[in-house]
Amino acid sequence: MPSDSKKNLTVYGLSHAAIDASCAAVAFSLLSSKSITNDYFIQLVIMYNVIAFGSQTLVGLLVDKYRCPKLSAISGSVITASAIPVSFLSPLYAIILAGIGNALFHVGGGTISLNLTKNKAAAPGIFVAPGALGLLIGTLYGKSGSFTAWPLLIIIAILCALMYYTKYPEINYKTDEKINTNYFESIILLLLMTIVARSVIGSVVVLPWKSDIFLLVTLTSGIVLGKAFGGIIGDKYGWQKVGVISLLISAPLLAFGAAIPEAAILGIFLFNFTMPITLVAISNTLPGRPGFSFGLTTLALIIGVLPTYAGAGSFMSQSHSVFAIIISSAIVLYYALFLYSRKPNV
Known part of the structure; x- marks a missing residue:
């Protein structure tokens, strides 16, 4: 770099x-x-x-x-x-x-x-x-x-x-780059669904040990490192492979191991791998619109917490619900990145 x-x-x-x-x-x-x-x-x-x-x-x-x-x-x-x-x-x-x-x-x-x-x-x-x-x-x-x-x-x-x-880099505002119109809407929708699911999980998973300051700091470190390393590892080994596998491994850890700090922190670490992957995939699908692309991802985040605000958090926080949401997210991400890989400018 x-x-x-x-x-x-x-x-x-x-x-x-x-x-x-x-x-x-x-x-x-x-x-x-x-x-x-x-x-x-x-x-x-x-x-x-x-x-x-x-x-x-x-x-x-x-x-x-x-x-x-x-x-x-x-x-x-x-x-x-x-x-x-x-x-x-x-x-x-x-x-x-x-x-x-x-x-x-x-x-x-x-x-x-x-x-x-x-x-x-x-x-x-x-x-x-x-x-x-x-x-x-x-x-x-x-x-x-x-x-x-x-x-x-x-x-x-x-x-x-x-x-x-600090001089920032040249920003790509070229909106005339080729995109695959056959899959354009599907890619965006599926990636946004993955982000919504990540937001849902973040708002409903119950971690009863968070009152321990050491464990809370460790949990936060897992989130930070997950987002940072998700992009690095994804670039090296492939977004689809890294994103989907990390979600699949995190599913049982967060669904059935939330009460165990070591299992939950590892799950949170892996779960956050997809954040930079989905963000950049959306941005690359919307060439020349980086600000709008970034904004779409945060809009998906706020949509993801709406069920909690509406009172559905208790149902979604149950182990089987958490597991089903993460596994479904992995499947959606796999298909989204499969379509993304067929774009002509990738």
Whole structure:
């Protein structure tokens, strides 16, 4: 990987962790300070998820149209930073600002990451991976009872400066590349179904040992490493083979071993292999639209948590349901990547 690409990954990966940490810290500090009720906290979290994840498709369209990924990432960081002091004044406005800022940053940074290793999954996986670590740090910081604005504001300011002075790669905005119109819609739909299934599992699997801080940190490390190595290993040995096998192995571990930390953490590690693979497969199927492609994947994520919001989480969290969802996801991914491999530009 060229040195410029490594520099971009470092800057935007660290920024990803900082942005997600800030959003989580803002949310959980509101609950920790008892400035809002538990019910209102849940409403704000749902609102945040809808804004942060549901709006990225529209943001992606705009970023692609105006070709401004760096501006999107930096402005998103600034807006997220503004949510931190606002949280001491208005929980509602703080959550809205955090959601908007998060969406802008993710689309901008995601667009850049998709163009660091052309048509490969390694760079996007490494870009997305630190987000889970940021969420953990932000959650713990917000719950600590000693939340203050200045540490996060300083970190975001430094990272904004680094993003500004880091030259990003040429972005592929050529929309006239050949695609296989016979399979185009099917590929996109099947890949999005796989992402929805991953989101469902992430929202319903019950891990009763997560209250142990050591195990929680280990679990988060498994998520981070799974997303990072999924792209690297997938590029080397083939997306279809790596993605499908990792899902098949993770199915019994998560369905029947969720109460066993070692089994569940290994399952989570393998389960996250598909994240960069599905993201880049969608982006490659929609040439010249990296922002929109990134936004589609996050839209699928928010769709995946809707069953939990609707009260179906208890049924879907049962072992047989988890197993069936993951196995079905593996089958769908296999067929999606089979059709993808028949595209003329791959």
